[in-house]
Each structure stands twice: as C-alpha cells, then as structure tokens.
Amino acid sequence: MTVSPTRIPEATVARLPVYLRALNSLLDSDVRSCSSEELATAAGVNSAKLRKDLSHLGSYGTRGVGYDVEYLRYQISREIGLTQDWPVVIVGIGNLGHALANYSGFSSRGFRTVALLDADDSRTGELVAGLKIRSFDELTAIVHEHGVAIGVIATPAAAAQAVADQMVSAGIRSILNFAPMVLSVPDGVDVRMVDLSSELQILAYHEQRKSTLQPDDGVVA
Amino acid sequence: MTVSPTRIPEATVARLPVYLRALNSLLDSDVRSCSSEELATAAGVNSAKLRKDLSHLGSYGTRGVGYDVEYLRYQISREIGLTQDWPVVIVGIGNLGHALANYSGFSSRGFRTVALLDADDSRTGELVAGLKIRSFDELTAIVHEHGVAIGVIATPAAAAQAVADQMVSAGIRSILNFAPMVLSVPDGVDVRMVDLSSELQILAYHEQRKSTLQPDDGVVA
Incomplete structure (x- = not known):
C-alpha cells in the first residue's frame, strides 16, 4: 500500500x-x-x-x-499544522464574536487571536477577552503586522461579503465564516462556513423520521 | 430509477x-x-x-x-421537516448562548426557542432575546409543557454530559452540542456536535499546504 x-x-x-x-x-x-x-x-x-x-x-x-x-x-x-502558530483576526464583535474571542478551544490548539475588529467605531477600545476592540479600518495594517493567516467573520449576513473582500485584499487566504451567507472569493482562498442553523435542520430531519417511523423499523440513523 | x-x-x-x-x-x-x-x-x-x-x-x-x-x-x-414547528430549548446562557438566542437564522427556519436555561440561579429572570432566563431545574417541566424536540447545549465542556443526561431523561431525543466534548447518549438519541475549533483546524491544514506548495502545483484544494 x-x-x-x-x-x-x-x-x-x-x-x-x-x-x-x-x-x-x-x-x-x-x-x-x-x-x-x-x-x-x-x-x-x-x-x-x-x-x-x-x-x-x-x-x-x-x-x-x-x-x-x-x-x-x-x-x-x-x-x-497545529505545531505551527496561527494568528487569527475576528471581525464582528457582537455576541458571537464575544463567544469566539473567549472560546478556550482556539488558543489551546495553536490559534492565537491577535485582534478583534468591529465596524462600529463607537466600540473601539472596549476590552473583550483581554483584547481591545479595534476599528475595521485597521485590518490591512494588522494582517501585515501579525502575519494573520486566518480571518473569522462573525458579522451579520449583510456585511459578510464586504468583510471577506477586505480580508482577501489584505492578503488573508483562509476565512472561517459564521454569517449565514455564501461568500464568493477568488481561487486560492479557502472559505469554511459554519451555519449554526444547518445543524439544527439536520437534527430536525432525523427528529421527523423518529416521529413518523415505528421504533422497530430499524431505519432511524 | x-x-x-x-x-x-x-x-x-x-x-x-x-x-x-x-x-x-x-x-x-x-x-x-x-x-x-x-x-x-x-x-x-x-x-x-x-x-x-x-x-x-x-x-x-x-x-x-x-x-x-x-x-x-x-x-x-x-x-x-421545516414545514413543522420545532420548539427548542437552549441550556447555558453565556456569550455563545446569547448569540444563539439572538440568531435570526433559527426562527426564520421553523425553530422556535421556547426557553433559555442556566445553572447559575443568580441569572434567573435576566432578559435575553425577549425571553427570561430560567433555572435549569425547570428543564423537565418545560420540555413537557412545550413538547420540546431539540435541546441545544452551550455550556462549558465540563457541564455538557450532565446537561445531556438531564435532557435525555426529560424526553429530548435530538441534541445540538456546542461544548467541545464528545457526549455519550442512549440509542435513539441523535447528537450533532458543532466544534468551533474543528473548522479552524481544517482551514489550518489547507493554509499549511498553501504555504509549502508552489502556487502552480495544482494540489491546493
């Protein structure tokens, strides 16, 4: 073999x-x-x-x-590639962005959040998970300064494509998208989408099957 | 066919x-x-x-x-099964639970959050996304009252198994787990796990390939 x-x-x-x-x-x-x-x-x-x-x-x-x-x-x-260090930037610091910034599972696996950005400049300077929220306008400078490899989008759907475009033009080639919105990006850029409601829909599919089938049909996944 | x-x-x-x-x-x-x-x-x-x-x-x-x-x-x-109504309960109302409670993608797809529960009783009564946080002790009563089909776990990893056990004994047969922890449940109960860091790891794999391969190798996914 x-x-x-x-x-x-x-x-x-x-x-x-x-x-x-x-x-x-x-x-x-x-x-x-x-x-x-x-x-x-x-x-x-x-x-x-x-x-x-x-x-x-x-x-x-x-x-x-x-x-x-x-x-x-x-x-x-x-x-x-977890033996390397992966600097990450999170854009959109609402509840989900907060949750991601605080998520212990990231840092323990080689992912280091170097900056939190939000388009709402009235929030600049607010402290979240030990980092000060910075203006989205600083994205390119931050990407270059820290060699950011991965961008996380936690904005509302309507803002996600514009954020992705900015990330790509700043040099980011890997994007994790939490906004419920399919992004279009150039070749060579990877996008992974986490659609929180997709998982619920898959559960609903199985739940519906369980309600309509006899328990001994043996077809339930 | x-x-x-x-x-x-x-x-x-x-x-x-x-x-x-x-x-x-x-x-x-x-x-x-x-x-x-x-x-x-x-x-x-x-x-x-x-x-x-x-x-x-x-x-x-x-x-x-x-x-x-x-x-x-x-x-x-x-x-x-989205033409049906799916009552959902969310357990663990930290940042992630907040984000999920506010997530518009749930309600627009037939998922109705009927209750938010937290083990910290000092938070009982706090208003999140139009719902008052209730005590985790009320889980079974709420499941029966609303016919809850799907339980969402947004607690820290250490609490997740105990929450799942309670959900199962209350009659919930479909669980969406955001805690970074593999749950064990009886046959007939479906668990879907959303591991926020898994997606980052998959991106890191591709990012590593992009850094080590020539752009014209054509092997990049």
Whole structure:
C-alpha cells in the first residue's frame, strides 16, 4: 500500500480534528495506547473508517498493541499544522464574536487571536477577552503586522461579503465564516462556513423520521 | 430509477440545508427557475453531486428549463421537516448562548426557542432575546409543557454530559452540542456536535499546504 503524504481526502481531513479531540481526552485519562476500536468509540466513528483515515497519515498501529496515543496525536497535529502558530483576526464583535474571542478551544490548539475588529467605531477600545476592540479600518495594517493567516467573520449576513473582500485584499487566504451567507472569493482562498442553523435542520430531519417511523423499523440513523 | 422516500444518504441530508439557503437567495433575487449548474454554483457544490442529491428527493428538474425554485424549496423544506414547528430549548446562557438566542437564522427556519436555561440561579429572570432566563431545574417541566424536540447545549465542556443526561431523561431525543466534548447518549438519541475549533483546524491544514506548495502545483484544494 502506498501512502501519499501530499494528498489526504477532504472527508478524512474533516475527521482529523475529531480524532485529535479523542486522543486528547484519552491522554487526560492517562491512556497511553489504544486499539483502533477504542479510539473509534472515543471519536464516535466506525473503526474501519478510522483505520483507513489513519493509513493516509502512514499510521497503522502495532498488531496486538494498537496505537501509541501520544505519537498519534503528534502525527495528526503536525499533519493539520497545529505545531505551527496561527494568528487569527475576528471581525464582528457582537455576541458571537464575544463567544469566539473567549472560546478556550482556539488558543489551546495553536490559534492565537491577535485582534478583534468591529465596524462600529463607537466600540473601539472596549476590552473583550483581554483584547481591545479595534476599528475595521485597521485590518490591512494588522494582517501585515501579525502575519494573520486566518480571518473569522462573525458579522451579520449583510456585511459578510464586504468583510471577506477586505480580508482577501489584505492578503488573508483562509476565512472561517459564521454569517449565514455564501461568500464568493477568488481561487486560492479557502472559505469554511459554519451555519449554526444547518445543524439544527439536520437534527430536525432525523427528529421527523423518529416521529413518523415505528421504533422497530430499524431505519432511524 | 427507483426513489426510496425513506432513506436518504447522510451526506445528502447534510447538504440539504445548503441547497435551501441557495434557493432562498435565488428567490430573494426573483429567480424563479434555474439549471442544476446555477443552483450548484449558488450552493458551492458540483452540479453532478447536486443532481444526484436531488434525485433522492424525486426531483429531476425539467430538460431545458431546470428546476422550479419555489417548488424545490418546498420539497426540501418538507423533507427536512421545516414545514413543522420545532420548539427548542437552549441550556447555558453565556456569550455563545446569547448569540444563539439572538440568531435570526433559527426562527426564520421553523425553530422556535421556547426557553433559555442556566445553572447559575443568580441569572434567573435576566432578559435575553425577549425571553427570561430560567433555572435549569425547570428543564423537565418545560420540555413537557412545550413538547420540546431539540435541546441545544452551550455550556462549558465540563457541564455538557450532565446537561445531556438531564435532557435525555426529560424526553429530548435530538441534541445540538456546542461544548467541545464528545457526549455519550442512549440509542435513539441523535447528537450533532458543532466544534468551533474543528473548522479552524481544517482551514489550518489547507493554509499549511498553501504555504509549502508552489502556487502552480495544482494540489491546493
């Protein structure tokens, strides 16, 4: 079996953070090695899929021993790039922007929020999560000063495209968009969209199925 | 080709909200019919995948005309269950809970927040998004009173499992979890997890590739 270190399927990339979280909780419980079944259970995926995913990283575990938890965590972190430092800027400091600025999960994974920006200049100077809110006009200067790689958009939908355009022209090539709005960006710029209501809609789909099917139909996901 | 109305692949279900959002913006721009290519572009997926997804709903469009935007929107809404009313309860009213309570994308899609609960009883009575924060102890009574189908967890990680257990014992069978923590729930209960830092990690993976590859390698996703 040939492992290509340069291409990992998108679906596998999307699961690597899930494995990383599972490995972190295993380490918290002082578990040093684990079988693919144990790791799959902790991550909430099936073990065949997990083994296939990890094979893309060149990780096969050891027969009868399983995976070395710490080493696998290092491999995944390196693959994702979490062994680097990622300066992040958050634009739009409403409730969601506040929540993101305070979110401990970012800083503990190599993401460093270097600036909070808001278009409402009356808020400039307000202290949130230890940072002073700055004017959106400073975006380009901040991107250059800190080498910002990732921009987070937490504005209302109506403002999101203009913010994205400014981010791109300031040199940002990766955008995480929380505004309920599909952004158009040039080639070479990655956008990931977190649509908070999509997840509720997916739940509603399953909930509807549960209400209309008999419990023993066995079709419920 | 046989269409089975009772099983739609999970990956297709996950894309239905994306199509719905694209259809809504087409309607906002007064577009009444569209080709699969147009809809695919608006949704940010490839058109072959879109046609396959819609075929699971029994929607094939009309040759030379494409899809009727309004009817397709209705079909998808009905399939997801958005033509019903979904009472939702949000537990944990910190910054994220505030943001969710104020999020317009929920109410416009059939999700009605009926209660905001927080374990900190000193906050009981505080007004957020037009609702008074209530004590977490009232969960079971509220679930029964309003027929709550979906519970949203916006607490810190350490509290999330206990909240999920209470939700399940109160009769909630669908949980949307924002706490960075894998929940264990009985069979028949669906949990969707929104891990805000996972999306950043996926971006970091691509950002790292962009930094290390030549721009003309053509390997960048």
